[in-house]
Amino acid sequence: MTERDLRYTSWIISVTSIVYGVIYSIIAILGREAGVANLGYYYYVYYILFFGLIIFGFLKILGLAFVINKIRRVSIVSLMFVWGFIWTSNIVECFTQQFDDKAITLFPIVAICAYTAFRGDYH
DSSP: OOOOHHHHHHHHHHHHHHHHHHHHHHHHHHHHTTTTTOHHHHHHHHHHHHHHHHHHHHHHHHHHTOOOOOHHHHHHHHHHHHHHHHHHHHHHHHHTHHHHHHHHTTTHHHHHHHHHHHHTOOO
């Protein structure tokens, strides 16, 4: 990947993380209030993950905008772990409950985060 491609994918990762975190935290909160999601602590873990996506996505944008390497490094590694946890839980849910296409659609963002984090180019 070139320098330009890495910066572009970093912006895509951060914006996608923020949008996904906002949408699914609203869905989880509204579902819990409507009595649909009454599974106890299970959804509190998702709240933390969705808020983590929002926070680390904003940190990634902050690091990209002001060229702060430490923030970029911490945010991409954190996003990799959060996306990986969400993807892994969707895979497990796919095998234990019912097939869901979220496990398939989340794989590219997990792969991009992991590639960027393991490569060491925190752009």
